[in-house]
Amino acid sequence: MLASHQTDDLSLLELATVLGNALLGCGRALATAESCTGGWIAKVLTDIPGSSVWFPGGVVSYADAVKREVLGVSTQTLADHGAVSDATVEEMARGVLELCHADIAVAVSGIAGPGGGEGPGKPVGAVCFGWAWRDGNHTQVHTLRRQFSGDREAVRRASVAVALQETLRLVSQWSDDV
Numbered sequence: 001m002l003a004s005h006q007t008d009d010l011s012l013l014e015l016a017t018v019l020g021n022a023l024l025g026c027g028r029a030l031a032t033a034e035s036c037t038g039g040w041i042a043k044v045l046t047d048i049p050g051s052s053v054w055f056p057g058g059v060v061s062y063a064d065a066v067k068r069e070v071l072g073v074s075t076q077t078l079a080d081h082g083a084v085s086d087a088t089v090e091e092m093a094r095g096v097l098e099l100c101h102a103d104i105a106v107a108v109s110g111i112a113g114p115g116g117g118e119g120p121g122k123p124v125g126a127v128c129f130g131w132a133w134r135d136g137n138h139t140q141v142h143t144l145r146r147q148f149s150g151d152r153e154a155v156r157r158a159s160v161a162v163a164l165q166e167t168l169r170l171v172s173q174w175s176d177d178v
Helices: 009-026 040-048 065-068 075-081 085-099 152-177
Strands: 030-034 055-062 104-110 125-134 138-147
Touching: 009 152, 030 040, 030 085, 030 152, 040 055, 040 065, 040 152, 055 085, 055 138, 065 075, 065 085, 065 104, 075 085, 085 104, 085 125, 125 152, 138 152
Parallel strands: 030 055, 030 104
Antiparallel strands: 104 125, 125 138
């Protein structure tokens, strides 16, 4: 795993390559649903030649309307919890898992700044992550919250790194069970 969230493009690519190899090794596919990262996770994954074998696609759902209409996030979830919440990223992950017919999905929504904090408990740098994966006839989910510091690019870069790291951790555990 990376020692810090201060990563460069090469380390993100290296991390994505390890993740891609893990997915390839267990014959599974990953999909992404991204808000604050704006497709950066998908970009890093598709920088890898042959990634179409284990990356069917992703959705950039920057607007709430896209979260609702494409990913199936409920209007009630957005009203009750906001776009940056565990409930929202869980629904985003479930939605893109189904949409892309993947085996595992990661979703990210956060406040990269410089403005836009949603109020108490959601300052600039707050990011929520969600994962959904198929487990037999059921879908399992996992969520995670992080608070990053730095400018907009630093928050977004750290978000990509955490998304890749945690996805790799989940896939690695999953691979052990196969």
